[in-house]
Amino acid sequence: GQNIDQPTEMTATEGAIVQINCTYQTSGFNGLFWYQQHAGEAPTFLSYNVLDGLEEKGRFSSFLSRSKGYSYLLLKELQMKDSASYLCAVRSDSNYQLIWGAGTKLIIKP
Amino acid sequence: DAGVTQSPTHLIKTRGQQVTLRCSPKSGHDTVSWYQQALGQGPQFIFQYYEEEERQRGNFPDRFSGHQFPNYSSELNVNALLLGDSALYLCASSHSTGQETQYFGPGTRLLVL
Numbered sequence: 658g659q660n661i662d663q664p665t666e667m668t669a670t671e672g673a674i675v676q677i678n679c680t681y682q683t684s685g686f687n688g689l690f691w692y693q694q695h696a697g698e699a700p701t702f703l704s705y706n707v708l709d710g711l712e713e714k715g716r717f718s719s720f721l722s723r724s725k726g727y728s729y730l731l732l733k734e735l736q737m738k739d740s741a742s743y744l745c746a747v748r749s750d751s752n753y754q755l756i757w758g759a760g761t762k763l764i765i766k767p
Numbered sequence: 768d769a770g771v772t773q774s775p776t777h778l779i780k781t782r783g784q785q786v787t788l789r790c791s792p793k794s795g796h797d798t799v800s801w802y803q804q805a806l807g808q809g810p811q812f813i814f815q816y817y818e819e820e821e822r823q824r825g826n827f828p829d830r831f832s833g834h835q836f837p838n839y840s841s842e843l844n845v846n847a848l849l850l851g852d853s854a855l856y857l858c859a860s861s862h863s864t865g866q867e868t869q870y871f872g873p874g875t876r877l878l879v880l
Binding site for chain 2: 661
């Protein structure tokens with residue numbers, strides 16, 4: 658079967674760094690996406706990894722290891738507005754659909 | 768540059784009724800995917816439309832059907848509504864290669880009573 662696992666909830670402090678992990682088991686692999694979703698709103702695109710390694714984009718970075726079926730999203734200099742759910746999604750080979758994790762709810766405390 | 772738009776934003780229906788949700792893709796995009804998202808869950812893929820045809824379908828019953836128009840806009844129809852169909856319905860648009868990032872509309876929140 659196809660499965661994506663993320664922690665359900667994480668808590669971090671404003672100004673700190675947090676790492677959100679995602680592990681996946683899919684029938685193939687053709688890219689991994691991270692999206693941010695505020696409560697009641699649509700997901701917004703954060704990052705895309707298809708090759709192993711780290712992709713940095715401002716305060717957000719995403720890492721991928723295809724051999725381990727593992728990715729993480731790193732958020733630096735946390736701000737209160739970063740409180741949201743973070744969704745990991747995988748596109749498997751020859752499929753157009755994305756397979757989604759249930760999301761990690763990130764709570765930022767002052 | 769207009770992003771993905773969806774209508775209506777909210778909808779209340781009763782069991783057994785039928786509903787039509789609408790989506791206009793981001794400018795320059797020709798592919799539309801529909802997702803259902805239950806509270807506290809990730810989106811579940813319903814189907815994807817390209818060139819006015821259903822290109823791929825997720826594990827949803829035939830009560831869920833769709834259409835894509837020549838201007839790339841799309842509709843999602845759900846017949847014989849069940850209480851369990853209550854969810855946020857998301858539309859995402861992308862380029863036809865299927866390799867491109869999907870951009871989401873604001874969603875339609877459907878409540879079935």
